[in-house]
Amino acid sequence: MLGRDDESELLESLLRHAAEGRGGGVILHGEPGIGKTALLAHASEQAAGFRVLRAVGVEPEADLAYATLHQLLLPVLGRVHELPDPQARALRVLFGRAHGAPPDPFMVGLSTLSLLSLAAGERPVLCVVDDAHWADRPTLKTLAFVARRLDDEPVAVVLAARADEGHSTDLPDLRRIRLAGLRPEAARALLAGRAGEPRLSEGAQDRLLAVTGGNPLALLELAGTTIPPEGTHEPPAMTDRLRRSFLARIRARHVESLPLLQLIAADGSGSVETIDKAAASMGIATDVLHRAELDDVLTHDGTRLVFRHPLIRSAIYHSATANRRVAIHRALAAAFDAPADQHRHAWHLGQAAVGHDEHAADQLEHSAEQAALRGGPAAAMASLSRAAELTVDGPRRGRRLWSAAHAAAQGGFTAAAAELLDRAEREPSLDETDRISVAVMRAVVAEFAGSPVDAMDLIKPWLPRALRIDRRRFTPTAAMYGNLGVRANRPQAWSDLAEWLDGSTLAPDDPQDAVLLLLRDAGRARTGRDPGAAVRDRAAVESLTDPITMTLAGSIARELGDRELSGRLYRNAGKLARNSGALGALAWNLGYQAADEISRGRLGLAEAHAEEGCQFAAEVGQPNTGCRNRGLLALCAAIRGRADAGELAAGVLAEASGRDLADAVFHARRALGLIELVAGRHREAVRHFEAAGGRDAGAPPDLGMGIVPDLVEALVRAGERDRAAAATARYAQWTERIASPELGALTARCRALVRADGGADVHYAESLRLHARCDAPLEQARTELLFGERLRRDRRRSEAQEHLRAAAETFRRIGALPWAERALEELRATGESARTRAPEADTLSTLTPQELRITLAVAEGATNREIAAQLFLSPRTVDYHLRKVFQKAGITSRAELIRLVLAERSA
Numbered sequence: 001m002l003g004r005d006d007e008s009e010l011l012e013s014l015l016r017h018a019a020e021g022r023g024g025g026v027i028l029h030g031e032p033g034i035g036k037t038a039l040l041a042h043a044s045e046q047a048a049g050f051r052v053l054r055a056v057g058v059e060p061e062a063d064l065a066y067a068t069l070h071q072l073l074l075p076v077l078g079r080v081h082e083l084p085d086p087q088a089r090a091l092r093v094l095f096g097r098a099h100g101a102p103p104d105p106f107m108v109g110l111s112t113l114s115l116l117s118l119a120a121g122e123r124p125v126l127c128v129v130d131d132a133h134w135a136d137r138p139t140l141k142t143l144a145f146v147a148r149r150l151d152d153e154p155v156a157v158v159l160a161a162r163a164d165e166g167h168s169t170d171l172p173d174l175r176r177i178r179l180a181g182l183r184p185e186a187a188r189a190l191l192a193g194r195a196g197e198p199r200l201s202e203g204a205q206d207r208l209l210a211v212t213g214g215n216p217l218a219l220l221e222l223a224g225t226t227i228p229p230e231g232t233h234e235p236p237a238m239t240d241r242l243r244r245s246f247l248a249r250i251r252a253r254h255v256e257s258l259p260l261l262q263l264i265a266a267d268g269s270g271s272v273e274t275i276d277k278a279a280a281s282m283g284i285a286t287d288v289l290h291r292a293e294l295d296d297v298l299t300h301d302g303t304r305l306v307f308r309h310p311l312i313r314s315a316i317y318h319s320a321t322a323n324r325r326v327a328i329h330r331a332l333a334a335a336f337d338a339p340a341d342q343h344r345h346a347w348h349l350g351q352a353a354v355g356h357d358e359h360a361a362d363q364l365e366h367s368a369e370q371a372a373l374r375g376g377p378a379a380a381m382a383s384l385s386r387a388a389e390l391t392v393d394g395p396r397r398g399r400r401l402w403s404a405a406h407a408a409a410q411g412g413f414t415a416a417a418a419e420l421l422d423r424a425e426r427e428p429s430l431d432e433t434d435r436i437s438v439a440v441m442r443a444v445v446a447e448f449a450g451s452p453v454d455a456m457d458l459i460k461p462w463l464p465r466a467l468r469i470d471r472r473r474f475t476p477t478a479a480m481y482g483n484l485g486v487r488a489n490r491p492q493a494w495s496d497l498a499e500w501l502d503g504s505t506l507a508p509d510d511p512q513d514a515v516l517l518l519l520r521d522a523g524r525a526r527t528g529r530d531p532g533a534a535v536r537d538r539a540a541v542e543s544l545t546d547p548i549t550m551t552l553a554g555s556i557a558r559e560l561g562d563r564e565l566s567g568r569l570y571r572n573a574g575k576l577a578r579n580s581g582a583l584g585a586l587a588w589n590l591g592y593q594a595a596d597e598i599s600r601g602r603l604g605l606a607e608a609h610a611e612e613g614c615q616f617a618a619e620v621g622q623p624n625t626g627c628r629n630r631g632l633l634a635l636c637a638a639i640r641g642r643a644d645a646g647e648l649a650a651g652v653l654a655e656a657s658g659r660d661l662a663d664a665v666f667h668a669r670r671a672l673g674l675i676e677l678v679a680g681r682h683r684e685a686v687r688h689f690e691a692a693g694g695r696d697a698g699a700p701p702d703l704g705m706g707i708v709p710d711l712v713e714a715l716v717r718a719g720e721r722d723r724a725a726a727a728t729a730r731y732a733q734w735t736e737r738i739a740s741p742e743l744g745a746l747t748a749r750c751r752a753l754v755r756a757d758g759g760a761d762v763h764y765a766e767s768l769r770l771h772a773r774c775d776a777p778l779e780q781a782r783t784e785l786l787f788g789e790r791l792r793r794d795r796r797r798s799e800a801q802e803h804l805r806a807a808a809e810t811f812r813r814i815g816a817l818p819w820a821e822r823a824l825e826e827l828r829a830t831g832e833s834a835r836t837r838a839p840e841a842d843t844l845s846t847l848t849p850q851e852l853r854i855t856l857a858v859a860e861g862a863t864n865r866e867i868a869a870q871l872f873l874s875p876r877t878v879d880y881h882l883r884k885v886f887q888k889a890g891i892t893s894r895a896e897l898i899r900l901v902l903a904e905r906s907a
Contacts, residue, residue, distance in 0.1 A: 001042055002216075003186025004035060007177060011043045014156050019049070019124050023150035025143070025157035027132065027169060030179035033217025036160035039179075040128050043158050047126045050156075051075075051119060055127075056306065057134030059313075060268020062166055064343050065379035068135035069112065069142055070095055072127060076119045083118070084865050086579075087111035105138060106583035106619070109145030110872045116146065116155050117874035124154040132159040133166030137378035137413075140167060145619060148173045149873060152880040172618075181214020190219055246315040250297065257294060258319070259284050265317035266328045269344060270304035277335040282327065326352050343367045343379065350386045361390040365400060368407070380407040385420065398427035398434055405441055414449040414621055417441070433469060436462045440477050447480070448588075448622040451660040452488040456481065464500045471504070475512040479552035482519050486555065489662035489693060489703045491526060498523030514540035515549065518556040525560060525737040538565055547577040547585040551592055558596075561740025563774065567596050578870050587616035588625050594632045598639075599742075601777035601814040605856065607636045608849035612871075624664075627655050631667030638671035639778065641818035646675055666692050666703045670710065677714055678818045685714040705734045709746045709779075713786070716753045725754040742779070745770035749783050752790075760790060781810035785823050797830045804830065815845040843889050843900060851885050854878055858894055859901040 001008060007028075014024060028036045044052050055071035077095070080088045090103035090111045103111075119125050129135060129143070147157050161169040182190065187209050191200060200208065200223060208219060250258065263284060264275055272289065279286045288294060289305070299306050307313040320328065333348035346360075346367035353360040364387035368380040384404035391397040401424035408417035424430070424438050439462045446455035459481050466474040478497065485493020501520035506513040518541065524530065541557075542565075544550040554569030570593045577586035590613030597606035610632040617626035631652045637645035649671040656664035673688035689711040693704025708731040715724035728750040735743040745767045752763035764787040771780035784807035791800035804827045811820035847855060850871075857867040864882070868875045891897055 001035075001038060002190050003182040004039060004042075007039055007179065008042060010175075010177065011039065011158065012046055014158070015043065015047055015050070015124075015126065018126070018150075018154050018156035021152065021154050023124075023153045023155040023157075025147035025150065025159070025171075025174040026177055027159040027161060027171060027174045028177050028179060029161055029163055029169070031215060032162060033215050034179045034181070035216050036179060037130055038216075040130055040158060040160050043126065044128055047124075047156075050124045050126045051122070052126045052128060055129045055135070057129065057131040057136075057139075057166070058268045058270070058306075059134050059166065060266070060344075060347070062134045062136055063347070063379050063382040065136055065138045066094055066108070066142070068129065068132075068139040069108075072129065072139075073112065073115060076115055079115065079118055083111060083114050084869050086869060087114055091115070104580055104582050105141060106145060106616075106872060107580070108138070109142045110869065112142050113146045113149055113153075113872075113874050114868065117153055117876050120154045121876075124156070127155070127157045129157075129159045131166075132161035132169050133163070135167065137167055140169060140171065141619070144171045144173055145872075147171065148615070148619075149877060152877045153874060182216055182219075183214065184209060187214050187216075187219055190216060191223060243315040243318075246312050247319055250312070250316060250319075254294065254297065257288050258316070260286060260288065261294075261297065261316045262320045262324065263328050263331070264298070264305055265307070265313045266320075266325065266348075267332055270306055272300075272305060274332070274335045275305065278328075278331040281331045281334060326354060342370050343383070346383065350383075350390065353390050355390075356392040357390045358392060361387040361400070364390070365403075368403070378407075378413070380404070381413065381416065381420075388423070394427050394429035395431065395434065398424045398430045398438075401427070402434065402438055402441065405438075409441065409445055409448075414445050417445050421445070432465070436466045436469075436474070440466075440474075443477075443480070443484075447484065448624055450624075452484045452624070452662070453490070453660050456484045456488055456490060456493065459484075460496065463496075467500060467504075471516065472512045475515050476546070476549045476552065478519055479515055479549060479556065482522065482559075483552050483555050486559065486703065487661070487663040489666075494523040494526035496523075498527055498529070509540050511540050511544045515544070515553050515556070518553060518560065522556050522559045528737065530737070541565070542569065542572065545576065547573040547580075547582060547589060550576065551585075551589045554592060559738075561738040561743060563596075563599075563740070563742060567600075570596055583616045583872070584620040584622065587613050587620055587622055587629075589613075590616070591625060591628045591632060594629065598632065598635060599778075600775045601781075601810075601816075603636050603639060603815050604845050604847065604849070604852050607633060608853045610636070611849040612853065624659060624661055627652060627659065627661055628664045628667070631656065631664040631671075634671040635667045635674075638674045639816045639819070641678070641816070645671060649675075662693075662703055666707065670707060673707075673710055673714065677710065677717075678822060682714050682718040686711065686718055686720075689714055705731060709750055712750045712753055713782075721754055721756065724750075728754050741770045741773040742776050745774070745776070745783065746779065749779075749786065753786065764790070777810050777814055778816060781807045781814075781816070781819065781823075784810070785819070785826070788823070789826055792826060792830050801827060801830050801832055846888055847885060851881050851888075854881050855885055855897060855901060858882070859898050 010026065014026060017024065028039055030036055044054075053072050053075060055068045057068050061067040073091075077091070080091050082088075083091070086107065087110060089098065089100055090107045092098035093100045093103055094108055116125055116127070127143075132140065143157060143159070146155075150157070157174065159169065159171075159174065163169070181187075188205060191205055191208070208223060250261065254261065259282075260279060263279055263282070264270075267275055267278070275289075276286055289300065297308060297312055299308060307316075317325075329348045329352035333345055333352055336345040336348065342363075346363040349360045350364050364383045368383035368387070381404050384400050384407060388397050388400040388404065391400060401420050405417045405420035405424065408414070408420060421438055421442055425435075430438070439458050443455040443458040446452070446458060459477060463474070463478060463481055467478060471478075478500075482493055482497055485491065497519050501516055501523065504516070504520070506517050506520075508514055508517060541550075541553050544553060550569050550573035554566045554573065557569060558566035570589065574586060574589045574593055577583070577589055590609045594606045594609035594613065597603070597609060610629040613629035614626050614633070617623070617629060630648070634645060634649035634652050637648055649668040652664055653668040653672075656668060669688045669692035673685045673692065676682070676685035676688060689707050692707045708727050712724045712727050712731070715721070715727065728747075731750055732747050735747050748763045748767035748770065752760040752767060755763065764783065767783050768780070768787070771783060784803045788800045788803035788807060791797075791803065804823050808820050808823035808827065811817070811823055844852060844855070853871055854867055857870060862870065864875045864878045867873075867878045871878070885897065886892060889897065889900055891900065
């Protein structure tokens with residue numbers, strides 16, 4: 001611990017905070033031998049009163065899903081039965097203690113968090129993971145998930161990792177501590193403390209410091225060797241030199257045991273039983289393991305062998321020739337019982353294979369299936385990729401590559417997915433259905449992490465043929481194509497879908513066909529034709545079981561003006577995703593729920609959805625989804641009048657423009673336009689609204705037309721009534737085929753705005769009549785405000801006051817305070833001076849997004865444990881936030897909270 005005072009203090013501070021119930025995590029990064037393991041040992045020694053859970057990542061298990069997590073949790077797995085049933089089942093299935101459907105990775109994360117929180121109820125918990133760069137990716141993702149949720153938990157997580165080997169450990173929610181070499185004073189003290197070794201001269205110490213960079217292990221290992229003279233060109237990095245040094249010492253001390261050590265290094269499990277079996281098949285003696293001769297190389301607890309330093313293992317493994325390693329892996333494959341330990345058996349078989357080997361490839365594919373069932377997409381990807389390399393048959397190789405890409409996409413490894421799809425596409429013997437599947441998977445990757453325009457272009461050439469080959473299989477693809485048309489602002493998608501689906505015989509009571517009927521009708525409506533019957537088989541659509549398809553169906557229903565069905569599909573899809581722990585689907589769905597809640601004026605709930613969507617999108621590797629959710633947050637901030645709204649919107653605009661995300665650009669531009677509109681800077685508002693798509697005079701893109709009501713108001717206020725009238729005419733033509741009271745109300749408002757004569761009253765009255773039929777309080781209040789302003793200008797003060805009071809009250813209730821202030825200014829202009837400022841927003845508007853999510857769940861009757869499962873939190877965290885809600889609302893019981901929610905929702 002010489003020279004590590006700052007790092008020691010940071011770790012001790014982490015432990016103090018965790019003991020007080022404010023946990024967190026750190027990751028120690030540095031080169032081999034820099035002192036990471038020593039710091040972990042120091043943290044464990046300082047954790048008085050803590051329960052310490054330990055794990056060590058090992059290279060052969062780097063692709064074995066949740067192997068490191070199993071190590072870490074093993075001492076507390078006896079308490080799994082105390083978790084909620086879905087979480088307990090997830091861990092039992094994950095660790096082979098039960099059979100069942102594969103747990104989603106984020107259900108595993110929630111289960112791990114709950115188990116650690118449960119253990120921490122007795123005493124604080126410290127989780128220590130050494131060599132985390134060799135921990136499997138699912139374990140790393142799980143630990144990152146847990147670390148993000150430790151603010152209110154007595155749990156600390158400390159990892160140590162190298163940056164140049166194994167998996168990436170760039171975990172943004174763990175504080176990163178990069179360890180540098182020791183300073184000269186500490187290095188000299190370390191060298192001076194070597195027992196039984198001659199003291200080096202100052203010149204030799206200086207040279208040693210120069211070539212080691214102060215690396216403690218290198219200092220100790222090379223202190224007794226000959227240092228190259230000054231002036232030679234030796235690289236400062238010591239990894240290769242250290243490996244040679246380790247190997248030289250092993251050969252000097254244990255040359256006869258080197259074959260056995262090579263076998264142990266290749267194994268990775270540390271199982272004495274397995275090593276004995278493999279050694280026997282190779283004629284290698286293992287009696288030395290039962291004596292103390294290898295204690296300077298290995299630690300041995302009776303059942304598991306572990307190398308004292310990963311560099312020792314690396315040096316020994318790579319000392320074997322290629323042929324020798326093949327023989328070792330073959331022996332290990334035979335030593336592992338295939339049914340009982342399928343993954344290790346298959347992995348060693350794959351490592352032993354030379355050239356094409358269909359038997360090994362079949363074993364790896366089966367292993368990948370098992371990994372997928374246990375929620376390990378990274379392990380499945382690695383096994384399938386290796387299986388493809390060993391496959392002779394072209395079509396089968398292509399399908400295995402596609403399956404590997406599918407696993408990669410599920411795990412959020414989008415770059416790996418794209419590379420695997422490239423390899424699959426190069427297979428000349430793929431049939432048409434397989435090529436369609438490759439194109440669809442590319443589109444999914446592009447939608448989450450690329451460009452929606454690219455995603456459309458990937459699907460379009462294949463989709464007509466795909467619907468003819470197997471329309472049920474490719475229904476979600478067709479729905480995604482229509483959805484992408486909206487997101488990318490490309491209305492051609494609707495005419496394409498109408499053309500492809502016209503003439504198809506579809507069964508309305510079949511869920512997949514019901515989605516295609518929605519698509520066909522939306523295509524007809526958007527291309528100026530009669531969409532058909534307004535009443536559709538809602539039960540069939542609502543019986544869908546896939547949250548992504550259900551969300552897409554909600555989007556299509558929205559395009560047809562059926563907001564009631566659309567909102568219900570969004571919410572049900574979100575519940576399905578939560579219950580199954582499908583965070584990727586949930587992150588994507590939450591953006592739709594947020595947009596729907598904005599249109600309903602429930603800004604707090606919209607922010608809660610969008611914020612949660614941002615968090616989950618980061619966790620599952622969906623940057624586009626995160627950007628869209630941030631765009632919705634910017635829009636909420638603009639409506640609420642928050643000071644950071646403009647900065648947030650500008651950031652989204654820069655990010656979305658670079659990715660060609662038209663819908664995120666739309667949200668950001670609309671936010672900026674509304675900021676200028678409510679501030680009275682009307683020409684600036686026009687500029688932003690036009691940039692969002694309001695000027696399009698050709699085929700009307702959905703996003704562009706969606707901004708027209710805002711644009712018309714800004715144009716009229718800027719004195720450009722003729723342009724506003726032209727935009728209104730386009731908007732009316734766009735909405736006439738869609739039986740939507742909401743769109744009808746906005747059309748009538750636009751017509752009222754562009755009328756310079758007394759005929760505006762009729763249109764305002766029609767707009768308010770239609771508003772009363774739909775749940776859109778923000779837009780209704782804006783109409784009341786505009787009508788009140790018109791009446792005030794016509795000196796009809798009493799009528800104006802009625803509408804302006806209604807507008808001010810609605811704006812206040814939903815938290816749109818700048819708009820409430822504007823309505824009150826208009827009221828003062830009528831002579832009403834009782835109020836001089838906008839009143840405070842309601843209680844629900846004062847809650848943070850997390851507090852609001854918990855409050856609404858309480859209002860639905862959920863217990864703290866049920867809320868924790870829904871929101872991917874621990875029950876302790878739910879209880880913490882609920883106490884803060886009670887304080888803010890001035891209440892003391894859940895019953896009072898439920899009454900408060902019901903009262904404010906009905907206001």
